[in-house]
Amino acid sequence: MTIRRPGEGSRFLYDSFDAASARIEANERVAEERWSALEFRLGQIDAVLERLEKRIWVGVYGVAAFLLAQGAEAVIRTAMR
Template sequence: MSARREGAGSRFLYDSFDAAQARIEANERVMQERWAALEFRLGQIDAVLERLERRIWLGVCGLTAFLLAQGAEALIGAALR
């Protein structure tokens, strides 16, 4: 009864189920989903770091402008005396 006859019975009676292969395929699908989630999260982190960098540069430029304005005010005040 090892040979399968066409049209007789269920295929599950004659075809073997390779549990190891099914487990490997399931693990591969899980790893693909985890990798996709990791790439998504890294993209979010990258976007947050870019926004933070812009804020830092805005602060540096603002501080530089403030110091230059204070220096110009001191020079103008000294020139008028």
């Protein structure tokens, strides 16, 4: 490599470029972005599952209330006879 003298052209003609290091840094940035996207998506999935769980419990409580109402109605009808 030639030593660069001030004012003698572009530094890119004389400075070495470490391609392996640049490739590793680029891969690390890509992996970091993928990881953050994965965390974001997992957060969305978690929120959807929580909403689904709430809906399922509302359904379970609704069925239980219906069955209790039917049982109470049957008890009241037999007591009235």
